Amino acid sequence: MIAEAGLAALWLAAAFALVQLMLAWGAARNGENPNVGMLMTALRRTALVQGLLALLSFALLIALFVRSDMSVVLVATNSHSLKPMIYKVAGAWGNHEGSMLLWVTVLAISGAGVAAFERRLASATLAATLGAQAAIGLGFYAFLAFASNPFVRLNPAAPDGQGLNPLLQDPGLAFHPPTLYLGYVGLSVAFSFAVGALVMRDVGPAFARAMRPWVLAAWIFLTVGITAGSYWAYYELGWGGWWFWDPVENASLMPWLAATALLHSVTVLATRDGLRAWTLMLALVAFAMSMIGTFLVRSGILVSVHAFAVDPTRGTFILALLGIYIGGALALFGARVGTVTQGSTFQLVSREGALVLNNLLLSVVLGVVFIGTLYPLAAQAAGVQLSIGAPFFNKALVPVALALVAATAAGPLLRWRRDNMNALAKRVLIPTAAAGLAFAILFALAGGAHFVPVLGIAFAVGLGVASVVPVVRRNLRRTPLYVWGMVIAHLGVAVSIAGMAADSAFKTERLAAIQVGQNVTVGPFRVTLAEVRPQIGPNWSALEARLQVRRGDGKMFELFPQQRFFSTPPTNTNEAAISTLLDGQLYTVLGQGDDQGRWQIRLWWKPFVTLIWLGGALIALGGLLALIGRVRRERRADAEAWA
Amino acid sequence: MRRVLIWAPLALFALVFALVAGGLIRPGDRTVHSAMVGKPLPALVLPALLPGKPGVSTAELKGKPRLLNVFASWCLPCIAEAPQLMKLKEAGVEIDGIAIRDTSEAVQAFLARNGDPYTRIGDDKVSRAQLALGSSGVPETFVINAEGRIAYQHIGDIREEHVAELLAQLEKAK
Numbered sequence: 001m002i003a004e005a006g007l008a009a010l011w012l013a014a015a016f017a018l019v020q021l022m023l024a025w026g027a028a029r030n031g032e033n034p035n036v037g038m039l040m041t042a043l044r045r046t047a048l049v050q051g052l053l054a055l056l057s058f059a060l061l062i063a064l065f066v067r068s069d070m071s072v073v074l075v076a077t078n079s080h081s082l083k084p085m086i087y088k089v090a091g092a093w094g095n096h097e098g099s100m101l102l103w104v105t106v107l108a109i110s111g112a113g114v115a116a117f118e119r120r121l122a123s124a125t126l127a128a129t130l131g132a133q134a135a136i137g138l139g140f141y142a143f144l145a146f147a148s149n150p151f152v153r154l155n156p157a158a159p160d161g162q163g164l165n166p167l168l169q170d171p172g173l174a175f176h177p178p179t180l181y182l183g184y185v186g187l188s189v190a191f192s193f194a195v196g197a198l199v200m201r202d203v204g205p206a207f208a209r210a211m212r213p214w215v216l217a218a219w220i221f222l223t224v225g226i227t228a229g230s231y232w233a234y235y236e237l238g239w240g241g242w243w244f245w246d247p248v249e250n251a252s253l254m255p256w257l258a259a260t261a262l263l264h265s266v267t268v269l270a271t272r273d274g275l276r277a278w279t280l281m282l283a284l285v286a287f288a289m290s291m292i293g294t295f296l297v298r299s300g301i302l303v304s305v306h307a308f309a310v311d312p313t314r315g316t317f318i319l320a321l322l323g324i325y326i327g328g329a330l331a332l333f334g335a336r337v338g339t340v341t342q343g344s345t346f347q348l349v350s351r352e353g354a355l356v357l358n359n360l361l362l363s364v365v366l367g368v369v370f371i372g373t374l375y376p377l378a379a380q381a382a383g384v385q386l387s388i389g390a391p392f393f394n395k396a397l398v399p400v401a402l403a404l405v406a407a408t409a410a411g412p413l414l415r416w417r418r419d420n421m422n423a424l425a426k427r428v429l430i431p432t433a434a435a436g437l438a439f440a441i442l443f444a445l446a447g448g449a450h451f452v453p454v455l456g457i458a459f460a461v462g463l464g465v466a467s468v469v470p471v472v473r474r475n476l477r478r479t480p481l482y483v484w485g486m487v488i489a490h491l492g493v494a495v496s497i498a499g500m501a502a503d504s505a506f507k508t509e510r511l512a513a514i515q516v517g518q519n520v521t522v523g524p525f526r527v528t529l530a531e532v533r534p535q536i537g538p539n540w541s542a543l544e545a546r547l548q549v550r551r552g553d554g555k556m557f558e559l560f561p562q563q564r565f566f567s568t569p570p571t572n573t574n575e576a577a578i579s580t581l582l583d584g585q586l587y588t589v590l591g592q593g594d595d596q597g598r599w600q601i602r603l604w605w606k607p608f609v610t611l612i613w614l615g616g617a618l619i620a621l622g623g624l625l626a627l628i629g630r631v632r633r634e635r636r637a638d639a640e641a642w643a
Numbered sequence: 644m645r646r647v648l649i650w651a652p653l654a655l656f657a658l659v660f661a662l663v664a665g666g667l668i669r670p671g672d673r674t675v676h677s678a679m680v681g682k683p684l685p686a687l688v689l690p691a692l693l694p695g696k697p698g699v700s701t702a703e704l705k706g707k708p709r710l711l712n713v714f715a716s717w718c719l720p721c722i723a724e725a726p727q728l729m730k731l732k733e734a735g736v737e738i739d740g741i742a743i744r745d746t747s748e749a750v751q752a753f754l755a756r757n758g759d760p761y762t763r764i765g766d767d768k769v770s771r772a773q774l775a776l777g778s779s780g781v782p783e784t785f786v787i788n789a790e791g792r793i794a795y796q797h798i799g800d801i802r803e804e805h806v807a808e809l810l811a812q813l814e815k816a817k
Contacts, residue, residue, distance in 0.1 A: 164788065280654065288656070295663075315667050322658055330653035339650055377666050 002071050005153040006060035010101075014141035015054035015109060016106070017134045019044045020111075024131025029197065031124030040123050044115040047130050050137070051112025058105040060439040061150055065092045071157035074098060074150050082539050083169075090174035096314070097150035099177060103294065104140045106185040112642030113136065114189055120210045122202055129196030136188055139321040140314075147317045166540070166566040172232040180225035181251055184290035187255060188217025190262065191287035194280045195329055198336045203276045204343075208269035211283065213631055215266060219259045220623040226252050238574035238589045240509070242612060250373040251293030252355045254366055258286035261362040264355045272416060274343040274352055278359070284333060288326045289366075294375070295322055347418040354411035354608045361404040361568050368396045379600040398452060405459045405497060408490055409466035415445075428466065440602030446505060456501030464494035481629025489622025496615025502608035503586075513598040523605030524587055526550050530558075532590075532599060540564045542575070545590040545599065550577065584608050676796055677777030683792050684711075685775040689765025692742050692750055697771075699739055701764030705791040708816035709737040710784055710809070712761070713773055714743050716753035718781045720800035725757035727801040732760040736813060739763040741772055743781050784809070788816035 023043040064072050065088050068081040078098075079091045087094075093102045111133035118126055144150070167368050193211040197203045228539035229252065234242040244248065263283040268275045295318045346352040353532025372388045379386050413427040437460035446454055467490035471479055510522040519528040530546040542562040550556045561577040567578040647792075679685070684692035684701040691787065704711065712728065714721045730740055740761040742750050750764070768771055786795035786809065793817040797805060 020657075277649075285652070292659075317662060319660070319667060326656055327653065327660065330656055334650045334653055374662065378662055381662060381665050 001149040002060050002067075003065055006057045006064070007149070009053050010141065010151075012142060013057060014138065014145065016046055016050035016053060017108070017137040017141060020050055020134035021131050021138065023035050024127045027127035028124050028131060031122065031127075031200075034632060036123060038083075039390035040127065040340065041337070043127060043130055045113035046544065046625045048112045050134070051108040054105040054108035058101050058410070061098060061101060062092045064151075067091060068088075068161065069157075070159070070161055071154055073152045073154045076158040076161050078161065080163040080164075080225070080539070083163070084538050086171065086174055086206070087169050087230055088392045088489065089185070093177050093410065094173075094545070097144070097148045099181070100140070100148050101143055102138065102181055103185055104144060106181050107133070107137050107140065107188055110186055111191045111192075112438065113416050114192070114214070119445050120206055120212060120634075121196075122206075125196050125200045125207070127196075128191045132192035132195040132199075133188065136192070136325060139324065141315050142320065143314075147314050156566065164541075166571045169539075169566075170236055172228060172236070176225060176232055179221050179228065183218050183220075183225050183259075183482060184293065185256060186214065186221060186251075187259060187287040187290050189214040190218070190259075190283040194283035196334065198280060198340075200330050201336065201339055203269075203280060203340050203536060205273050208266045208279065212270060213634075214267050214282075215259060215262055215286075216623055216627040216630065219263055220627065221257045222252070223261060223362060223616060223620040225532060225618065226256055227613050230616070231613050233579055235576055236573075238576045238602075239591075240576075240587050240602070240606075242503070242609070245372070245390050247373050248293075248297050248561070250369050251289075251296045254270045254369055254373075255286055255289040255293060257366040257369065258282055258289050259360050261284050261359045261366070261459070264362075265359055267345065268352050268355050272344050272346065272352060274346060275356070275359075276340050277337045280333060280337065280340070282359075284326075284329045288322075288329070288419030290583065291318075291322050294409050295319060308408055315535055321420025346416075346462050349414070349421055349424065349427050350418050351411065351414045351416045354407055354414050357407045358404065358411060361400055362409060365397060365404070368400070370395070377499035379636070398456070402459050404410050405493070407491060409463045412486060413466065413472045415614050421517040427469065429468035429470070431462045434465040435459060438462075450505035453501040453505035457498050457505075460494045460501065463497070466496060467491045481632065482626040484640065485622045485624070485627075485629055487622070489619045492613070492615045492618025492620075492622055495618055496613075497612050499604065499611025499613075499615060501610055502611065503606050506607045507609070508605045511600065512603075513594065513600050515597050515599070520603065521601040522586075523601075523607075524551050525603075525605060527588070527603060528602070529599060529601060535562060537564070540566045543590065543593075545588075545601070546576070547588055547601075549586065559588050560590045565588050580610060584609060676798070679700070679775075679793050680796050681776040681788075681792065681807075682688065684687065684787060686766070687772045687775060689741060689767055689772055692745070692764050692766035693754075694747075694784045697763045698759070698790055699741060699743050699763045699802070701791070702773055704787050705728075705789065707737070708789050708794070708813045709739060710813070712738055712740045713743060713776070713778050713781055713783045713785075714740055715743045715781045716749040717745070718743075721753075721782045722757055724782055724800035724802070725760075727760045727803065727806055728760040730806060731801075731809065736810075739765070741767050743767050743770055754815055762798055786812045786816050 022044065023039060023046055027036055027039040027043055028336075030039070061074075065079055066085070068075065068079060068233050070076045070081075074095060074097055078095045079088055091098075093099045105325070114126075114133065115130060118129075121129070153275050155204065188379060190211055193207065193214070197207050214570070222320050226553050230242050233244065233249075234240075262279065265275045265282055267278045269279045295315070372393055376387055409431055410424065410428060414424060434530055435458045438461040439454060442454045442457055444453075445604075467487055471484060471487055509521045510520055512520040514520060514529050516531055521527070521528055526549070528548040532543055533544050535544040536543040542564040544560050544562045547559040547561065548556055549559060557579065559577040559579055562575040564573045565571075566573070574591075577588045579588075584605065587604040587606060589602040591602060593599045684704060687698045687699070687701045700772050701709075710731065728738060736740040738760045742765070744767070754761075765772065777784075778785075778796075780798070782800055784797040784801060786797075790794055795809075795812040797809060801809065
């Protein structure tokens with residue numbers, strides 16, 4: 001019964017989306033009619049019900065996984081009765097159909113959120129926005145119902161399930177996809193706002209202020225999702241790397257880059273009524289990148305470690321949806337943006353100027369990642385086999401990233417509208433001096449061998465100092481929360497870049513085959529293989545090494561890397577053992593044993609690598625503070641307007 | 644100029660759409676062929692694995708076209724292709740083998756069960772020869788021409804329908 005109820009809820013949600021689209025059409029066309037209020041109320045409630053129904057459908061799917069109902073194909077192929085409960089729940093979205101249902105659920109809930117909370121926009125524009133959201137929803141409901149139904153029954157029921165890919169059986173991963181999806185799909189709201197604004201020719205500060213919290217919220221989730229995903233890949237895959245420029249990673253990075261640019265341009269629009277057309281474009285591009293990302297992952301068209309549903313029918317279906325939504329929105333943009341009047345202008349040396357520079361540089365990064373991701377496909381069309389990896393991206397992006405860091409440092413130190421170079425030069429004096437000093441010290445220590453990473457650390461130091469300047473000599477208690485948000489997010493960028501550069505410059509790696517009792521050194525550590533012993537877990541068994549580690553004359557501590565064997569489905573994984581210290585991480589992996597009793601041990605010493613994820617967390621925290629600050633301020637402004 | 648800029652995103656998207664649609668309709672052949680095809684065999688001297696059967700020294704693989712089969716006793720598709728290899732041997736083709744990451748006992752048992760088409764078997768404990776040949780897995784079969792060049796590479800197990808193609812390639816390699 002649960003499966004049937006879930007499917008019914010899904011179809012009902014689709015029906016409500018259709019009603020929502022029609023009500024939106026009516027309300028948008030009759031914006032001047034005094035009775036439109038009733039229509040708007042109906043529209044808002046329809047959007048709420050649609051969101052609740054989608055949520056119900058997803059909750060029922062989770063219930064099927066929790067009960068290990070093996071009469072449902074999806075459960076039988078992706079779960080197992082002996083799996084720990086958290087992975088039963090996470091199994092609901094650890095597969096194609098379930099993750100698409102989650103996608104649609106987030107989409108519907110975002111629409112419901114707009115319907116519930118948005119009071120600022122003109123009613124016709126809001127109606128057009130909710131209509132656009134419903135239109136997107138309809139396409140993906142159709143995709144679920146016709147090409148990816150998660151509720152298909154299996155008759156007769158399977159005796160037990162086939163299990164979940166052990167790589168995915170990790171607490172970090174249980175929450176990684178939902179977080180990313182909240183970000184990806186949250187951007188659909190910005191897309192719908194832009195479509196609504198284009199349809200009604202209503203682009204201005206009010207539109208920007210209405211859109212901003214949604215962009216911020218989606219961007220926070222994306223930041224958290226990418227940071228957590230990077231850390232998951234780092235400790236779970238056992239390769240010692242934290243970013244692989246894999247197509248699927250790029251698919252999550254591209255919407256983030258577009259959303260970051262959007263976040264900054266929407267501020268110009270909200271504060272100074274500038275960059276109207278550009279902001280609309282970015283809102284469309286950000287969600288377009290999310291959908292293209294979903295498509296790349298789902299279609300298996302690019303070779304990737306992540307691709308888990310290689311199915312041409314589904315690929316074609318999503319591609320058709322992409323064509324309709326992105327193509328349609330871009331055509332609308334082309335047809336309508338000429339009628340959007342130009343906003344305010346500004347001088348080159350100004351806060352707006354720096355934000356435009358930031359936008360251009362982010363667009364360059366986005367372009368490079370986009371081309372690098374799709375180039376193998378273009379080459380394939382020309383009959384050439386190739387893959388593009390880290391060397392291309394690093395070479396192409398490092399100079400742009402350094403310029404971006406400089407622009408990020410200078411931007412907040414500039415005044416809106418116009419400023420002069422001499423004043424800016426004075427304000428950047430201390431950060432520049434700090435960067436120069438850091439460079440001199442590190443260059444003296446490390447020499448020319450690591451020139452680029454050392455330059456990266458110096459830039460990061462400069463940005464770190466510059467990012468706190470806006471709150472220096474200010475009354476801290478009266479500093480608005482969103483200014484704190486900016487300061488902390490920019491500081492996070494500095495911290496993260498410092499971590500990346502430190503890891504690339506100073507990490508040491510050691511691969512050794514040693515017998516029990518022997519030792520190897522890596523960086524400042526001496527590592528002794530004390531024993532290799534069996535271990536038993538809930539649904540796996542493992543060989544576990546006991547490594548005794550000593551740093552100089554310091555206290556000895558132990559690490560336990562494992563090779564795990566899962567029986568359902570039969571798979572081996574490496575469980576790295578990582579010791580986190582104040583100045584970095586020691587990363588250990590147990591490899592194969594040979595017939596002479598020697599074990600392969602891989603060791604990495606990665607100084608300050610943790611800063612990468614700490615920086616990511618700071619960026620997300622900054623976003624959160626900015627979001628709270630903005631929403632509070634808007635509330636207050638509303639209250640004053642009514643008083 | 645402004646008009647062009649306004650429509651540029653749509654044009655760019657249309658381009659990407661066409662590219663991706665093309666990729667979907669015509670899924671690319673993702674097998675990666677060895678860069679060594681057409682080049683002389685790399686110089687390799689692999690020790691014998693079985694008593695009474697010589698190892699493989701690539702300098703000796705000249706004079707007439709032959710097959711060089713990369714296999715392993717632990718590889719299931721290798722069992723599947725064994726009857727076809729025997730058929731090729733009966734057709735008078737000389738077949739040499741390179742055993743990947745294997746032991747003498749395991750290979751002996753494997754040959755006893757599935758037949759032994761090999762003139763020579765070289766022992767490649769750490770896949771060194773496999774890497775030198777540009778082979779990415781087992782089984783793979785190379786056609787070596789009379790001058791000792793790699794003329795053709797067959798990736799995966801040899802099925803019934805591949806035998807004729809291999810015989811034709813051997814004929815061409817004379």
